[in-house]
Amino acid sequence: MDNSSRIRLTVGWITLFLMGTDLFVVSPLLPFISQEYHITSAEAGWMVTVFAITYAVSAPFFGWISDKKGRRYFIILGLFLFVLANILTGLAPSFSWLIGSRILAGLSVASITPLIYAIIGDVAPSDRRGAWLSIVVSGHLMALWAGAPVGALLEHLLGWRFVFLAMALMGAILVVINFKTWESIPRIPSGRKVIKGNMARILGSVSVTTIWAISMYALYVYLGAALYSLNKFTTSEVSLAVTFFGIGAVMGSLTSGQMTDRFGESVISKVTLALLSIVLIVLGVFFSSGGWIYLILFLWALVGYAGFTSYQARLAADFQEHRGTAFAWNNTALYIGITLGSIIGSYVVANWGYSLLPFISSGAAAISFVMSTHKLSISSRLEEVK
Structure with a gap:
């Protein structure tokens, strides 16, 4: 595996780890969020629900448009939206504001996660595609038992708002990294x-x-x-x-x-x-x-x-x-x-x-x-x- 391949896999892995963390970290933070906004845990759980619904509805559109127009710019667009969504979540003055920010987060992740899978499938050698996809998928799964606990620890030290602001900062860094990583990937059009x-x-x-x-x-x-x-x-x-x-x-x-x-x-x-x-x-x-x-x-x-x-x-x-x-x-x-x-x-x-x-x-x-x-x-x- 050459250096460019290692870089692409690393960037894909880190990007999906961050996307997974954004999803899985909400669960351990719900008690603190519900306490601050004086709502029940069930009501706070709507943060997860609206994220999932938005993701499920919008992901097919981004997949279809990326097949026609290319994947790189939609990954970058998604990362910009990810940064904005997590800033809005971290600064949310009300629960309704918070819900709106999670809808935007679902939209952003829908334009990132499946397209990272797709672009890795595009660039992987045909005899190594399974291994390449397994590596980037492991980044998303790693967030299940590593990203979420780290987020919970950050909440304990600095508060739940800092968790989302930290993810926004990481997303901003990944905008630049992904923009450079995928710039030489040719578009594979489909009619x-x-x-x-x-x-x-x-x-x-x-x-x-x-x-x-x-x-x-x-x-x-x-x-x-x-x-x-x-x-x-x-x-x-x-x-x-x-x-x-x-x-x-x-x-x-x-x-x-x-x-x-x-x-x-x-x-x-x-x-x-x-x-x-x-x-x-x-x-x-x-x-x-x-x-x-x-x-x-x-x-x-x-x-x-x-x-x-x-x-x-x-x-x-x-x-x-x-x-x-x-x-x-x-x-x-x-x-x-x-x-x-x-x-x-x-x-x-x-x-x-x-x-x-x-x-x-x-x-x-x-x-x-x-x-x-x-x-x-x-x-x-x-x-x-x-």
Whole structure:
């Protein structure tokens, strides 16, 4: 790997780490934000909701326009909006102002995250695309267990507003760095007519990600509460469990890239989805196994995020001329799946308790495996309906 390749991967990794931190850091800050504005934690949670909705709605537009006009300027535009959004969040005099700033943040991240995936897919050697994508995906996942705790520490030392102002400063630095990093990347244009012809295939393919997200987040959203209820875990033990999960997620992403390049995107994505269903059954059976739960959570994340990363590589290979559109819709599918997963998880917990969640998630993983195996026929049917 030459120096320019290392620079591109490093810049992509750091940029996605910052985007992930902006998303994941809000959760530990909610109690302090709700206290300052004299609102409930549930009301403060709308910061996450409006961010996610804005992201899911706007990402496909940025993916489509980047396929036509190029990715670099839309990444830079997104970073400018990111800086502005976090400054507004850090200085917000009222909660309504804060909500508006998070809508702008969702818009900014929607024009950055999928386009970083796409541009890495564009510049990566064909025999190393899986490894390159796995590296930048690990940056986003690293924020889950590294960026968020660092943000919480900064809140303790300097207050929650400083966290967002610090991210604005980092975003401003990345504007310059990304502008220079991607200036020599040629635009890969695609025509409107071709996009129309591939739209059904893209939607059929990314639907696999929606079901995968349900399999992961129907349980993960309630993981802390489940560990407390079923295992009587303390706060520190729950934090340790989440750390094991986070390490597994990063390692799964990184190792899947190597396996994808060796055995192929299709093979690894199918194998990992099948293994995910099995591991979730094991997790359900041994959920109250004491110390063994840490290892099983690690394996769950390892297999689960290996599946996500390998499927990203599969999309990059399947939609070479429309990677921006495919990755953008895949990210929208991801957020839809996370939302549906939290709703399904809430219903299961309310009616049957936490112990059933791993088995429900396993069923969703099995469905995603079947959809992945037959996604070509699914896409063909969508094409016929269209």
